[in-house]
Every structure is written in structure tokens, then in C-alpha cells.
Amino acid sequence: MTSTPAIEADNLVKHFDDKVAVDGVSFSVPQGSVLGLLGPNGAGKTTTVRMMTTLSRPTSGTARVAGHDVVQDPRAVRRSMGLTGQAATVDELLTGRENIRLIGGLYGLTPGYIKRAGDELLERFSLTEAGDRIVKTYSGGMRRRLDLAVSLVAIPPVLFLDEPTTGLDPRSRVELWDVLRGLVRDGTTLLLTTQYLEEADQLADHIVVIDRGKVIEQGTAFELKNRSGQSAVVVTVSDAADLTRAEALLREVVDEVHLDEGARQLTAPADGLRAMTRIAGIFDDSDIELDDLGLKRPSLDDVFLRLTGHRAEEPTHETEEVAP
Amino acid sequence: MSTQFERPESERTTGSTTGRQPGLERPEIRDTGLLRQSLTIVRRNLIHIKRMPEMLLDVTIQPVMFVLLFAFVFGGSIAVQGSPAGYREWLMAGIMGQTVAFASFIVAVGLTADIDKGIVDRMRSLPINPAAVLVGRSISSLLHSSIGIVIMSLTGLAVGWRIREGVLDAALAYFLLLLWGFAMIWLGILVGSAMRSVEAVNGLMFATMFPVTFLADTFAPTENMPSALRTVAEWNPLSSLVQAVRELWGNTGPAPADAALPLHHPVLSTIIWTVGLTAVLAPLALRAFQRRTAT
Numbered sequence: 318m319t320s321t322p323a324i325e326a327d328n329l330v331k332h333f334d335d336k337v338a339v340d341g342v343s344f345s346v347p348q349g350s351v352l353g354l355l356g357p358n359g360a361g362k363t364t365t366v367r368m369m370t371t372l373s374r375p376t377s378g379t380a381r382v383a384g385h386d387v388v389q390d391p392r393a394v395r396r397s398m399g400l401t402g403q404a405a406t407v408d409e410l411l412t413g414r415e416n417i418r419l420i421g422g423l424y425g426l427t428p429g430y431i432k433r434a435g436d437e438l439l440e441r442f443s444l445t446e447a448g449d450r451i452v453k454t455y456s457g458g459m460r461r462r463l464d465l466a467v468s469l470v471a472i473p474p475v476l477f478l479d480e481p482t483t484g485l486d487p488r489s490r491v492e493l494w495d496v497l498r499g500l501v502r503d504g505t506t507l508l509l510t511t512q513y514l515e516e517a518d519q520l521a522d523h524i525v526v527i528d529r530g531k532v533i534e535q536g537t538a539f540e541l542k543n544r545s546g547q548s549a550v551v552v553t554v555s556d557a558a559d560l561t562r563a564e565a566l567l568r569e570v571v572d573e574v575h576l577d578e579g580a581r582q583l584t585a586p587a588d589g590l591r592a593m594t595r596i597a598g599i600f601d602d603s604d605i606e607l608d609d610l611g612l613k614r615p616s617l618d619d620v621f622l623r624l625t626g627h628r629a630e631e632p633t634h635e636t637e638e639v640a641p
Numbered sequence: 642m643s644t645q646f647e648r649p650e651s652e653r654t655t656g657s658t659t660g661r662q663p664g665l666e667r668p669e670i671r672d673t674g675l676l677r678q679s680l681t682i683v684r685r686n687l688i689h690i691k692r693m694p695e696m697l698l699d700v701t702i703q704p705v706m707f708v709l710l711f712a713f714v715f716g717g718s719i720a721v722q723g724s725p726a727g728y729r730e731w732l733m734a735g736i737m738g739q740t741v742a743f744a745s746f747i748v749a750v751g752l753t754a755d756i757d758k759g760i761v762d763r764m765r766s767l768p769i770n771p772a773a774v775l776v777g778r779s780i781s782s783l784l785h786s787s788i789g790i791v792i793m794s795l796t797g798l799a800v801g802w803r804i805r806e807g808v809l810d811a812a813l814a815y816f817l818l819l820l821w822g823f824a825m826i827w828l829g830i831l832v833g834s835a836m837r838s839v840e841a842v843n844g845l846m847f848a849t850m851f852p853v854t855f856l857a858d859t860f861a862p863t864e865n866m867p868s869a870l871r872t873v874a875e876w877n878p879l880s881s882l883v884q885a886v887r888e889l890w891g892n893t894g895p896a897p898a899d900a901a902l903p904l905h906h907p908v909l910s911t912i913i914w915t916v917g918l919t920a921v922l923a924p925l926a927l928r929a930f931q932r933r934t935a936t
Binding site for chain 1: 665666667668669670671672673677678681682684685688689692693758759760762763764765766767768769773934935936
């Protein structure tokens, strides 16, 4: 079966007055996969999502969701997708259940279905007990989960999430990731924007990096890290006394060695596994005891830094803590 | 975690659809039409009032306080002609006119809050008639104003106000009040779309609507105003409304011979003013709303 991509953007451009917010963004998301739209604040992520979800009209270019053109047939697009905006856009004065009923009612779903869906979704997002409480009393994580539950009431095949975990504490973030993985397992196509490299790494099958309105790189997290070139071999010797000898050995095969005495580590740029095997052989032939020998690939952070010349975003403390 | 949602075979054949929830099959999305969609939004707004009854203060305590303040504090020093029960009776149409003018306030605050919190975006991302957001907001606001009109009518009855003309005239007066409220909704949408925060809306509306609603025949007869001010007040569209309502309820005589033209034909002027205001404000309001939300 040839399947049309669930989401397609073709040379999307958006101008605000004389400012170019999105400048020719193209990508394609196969059904049932996850695209991570990665970029710093102001890169054009939200504007891109607003165009894809019919909220904002592209200055030029086209976009399709579930095969429907966002400009030609916005209604069909709205029928096929759910949107979870940047701020949790649930109604604070309504209960969780009433929020679901409101959106379900606007979709024209039957009351019987809405009731069943409400129960199922609240259960699924661990909100059953809170379902009849006013949203004002919810924590940030609960609001996000409710927001997602509300977006799912009509079971859209495509879901857009604009920075779904911004402002969440680490635990809620990991919980939300689990929920999203569940959705994908069940066949939903996701497009999520994030400033967190780690989030893209965790969730996305395919990553599109945008900066200043342009796509500057795309691929899987693995490809991105690989393409960013320099992997390094990290050698950890057992005895600090061997460091100098180990360094000398390494220098026979590589030009540049970085020495970290405290960690008893030597780092040498190496392009891939072959270099690493060679280095392993050298140490095998010597009498130097190693604690560890490993290949370190660049993190997405390194990738981003290389691509844009600036950090993705000040990582918040939360992000740092979440990092394994 | 999750369980096992079997995707129904029927879904597979439709090709582009994937994604299921536990135990749920993808429901049929029905287009229920503008009215049903608007009423769904109205119901949501009414739940807001139920949860925060203080939202009704502007059409309950506040106008009632005004009735009492003006009737008993200023009332003794303001002489009016043609009102059978004096100033208190004369006052009622003025306060109702002001309260209905404040409908714009209600719309603007509600709309700004919804835009600000992303609720409007969420609704616009749904397969509904885009007008439902504004129509729902407008119907809620008319209901809101109606509550105020009922409460003020009861307060009026308590302080001596009476309807002294026929049922049809009385009904026409109430209709004109709501018509005026309708025109004010567009002002509210305009302001609500243009302002960035509820605080800004409050500031702007307070600074403009208060003077505008006082610079009319609402609380004091225009005859005693300095002549330049009197001209402005008598051409104030609100004055036509208030004069029309007063006459239709039998709370005043005809406007003085030297009054400005609109006050001599208050019912007709009110209709012309409201139609005219709507014709000017509605396109501006829709454009502002569009600009604010669809960019």
C-alpha cells in the first residue's frame, strides 16, 4: 500500500509585515511516525505549527494534513487533527470532564460517546479522580494531560503538540513522554515542537532542526549526531601512572589527544568504529590496563551548536535533571 | 503501560486514518451548524457565571448602587420635567442605557481573556463555523445584559418607577435596549481584539465608557448643561436610546423644543444610530479579530 504522508510541508513561508518568521520550510511525516521540530525560541516553530493547523495562513507554500490542503480545505484538516497549544489551553473554570464535553460537543459527537470517551481518557491520563474538579485546582502536569485528553476526544489520526513539556517538572515530563509513546504505538502521527534536544532525541523518529525560519538540518537523531562528524574515542586507564604511556601510544595513530588526568581519561577524535578497533588493538598489545574504552558520539546539543553557532536554548534546571 | 487498541478494520481501508484510543472507535464528527455550536459555547460561558457569580456584579450590585445613589443622594437636587414620579422614575431608563452600553465591556473582557489563554485558538482549530466563537460570546453577553435589565427593573419598581404606557410600547423599549446592546457587542469585539490584556481592556473601557455614558441625558437633563456640552450630549447616540425608552415607558414628556434633532424622534434615531454603529463597527471588529487571531 502506498500511503500518503500524514503531514507534509512544502516550502512554507510566513511573513509578518516585513519580518520573515518562516522562510521556506519543507518536511514530510509518514503515518504513524513522530517528527520533532527542533529549534530555539523564535525559530519559527510555533508559526509553522499554526500554519499546519489552519490557524494562520501561509504567505506562500503549501501544507497538507492527512492529505488535505490547509488553505484549500481547512475544514477537512481540522477534522483530521488535534492541536495541543503551547500554553495548556483548557478552560480553568470548567471541570476536567466539562472541558472534554465542551470540545466533544463542538465536534458534534454524541453525548453517549462523549461520556464514554471522557471516562476512558480521564482514566488513561490518571485524571479520573480530578475529573469533576475545577481545572484551576490542577497542577501544571495535570493541565497538560487534560489538554492532551481534550485534543484526543475525537481521536484524530494526526496530533500537533507545540512544546508539550515546556514548564513541566522532570517527573511530569517523563510521564507525558510515556503517554505520547503510547499514542504513537497506537498509530497516531505526531508532530511536536521542542526546544529540548533531549526530548527530540527521546521521542522523534525524524528531527527537523530550524533556526531563524529555515530548516538547517534534518534526519534521525542518529544521523544528525553522525553527520555532525567528530566522534571521539575515550580511553580510561586503570592506573593514573599509565596515562603518559597511553598518550604516547595513542599519538602513534591519531594527531590530537586530549588528556584529563583527574578522570584518567584520554580523548581522541576518531571517525567511527574502525578507528576505535585500531585503538583497541594497540592497547590490547600493550600491558596497559584499561577501565573503559568507548566511542562517544556528539550529543544533539553538540549538533545544534555546530549547526547554528549558538546553544539551542538555556537548558532549564529541569532538563538537566531529567537527562539520564 | 497501555493497552491494546484494536484498530477496526473499517479504519484501515480508509487509508489515511490511523490512531486509536483504548476501547474507543473513532467517532463520527458531525457538523451541527452555527447555532448549535454557538449555544455550546454559550453554555460554557454560563458555567463560568455559575462558578464566578461575581462576574455578574457589573449588572447587579453596580447598577443597583447607582440607582440608589442617584435616586437618594443626587435625586433631591436634580429637577426633571414630565416625569410623574420625579427623578427616580426618570433615572431608570438612563441607568439601563448605561448598563447595556457596558455590554461592550463584558464582551471585550471575555474575548481578550479567551484569546489570551489560547481558548480561541483551540476553538478555531476545531471543525466548527469560525463565527461560532463570536456569536457564542455575543449571545452570552446579551443574556448577561438581560439579567441586568431584569434586576434593574425590579429595583426600579421598588423605588417608585412604573411603566405608564401600553405593553407594546414597553416591549419596544426593552427591544431597543437589546438592540443597543447588540451594537455595543461589536465595539466590545473591536476593543477585545485590539487590546492585549484584560487589564488594558478595563483601563481603556473605564476611561472612555464612563464619561461617554455620563455625557448624555442618562443621569441629568441636558437642558442645564453648558451649550457646547449640551449639543455633544444630545447628539450622543445613548441619549436617543434613553429618551426613546423614557418616552415609551411614559417616564418623561417629549424633548424640549430647543433639543437637538435626534431627541425629537428618539425611536427612529435609536434605530438609525444602532444600525449605523453596527455598520461601522462590525467590519472593523471582524478585521481586528481576524488580524489578532489568524496571524
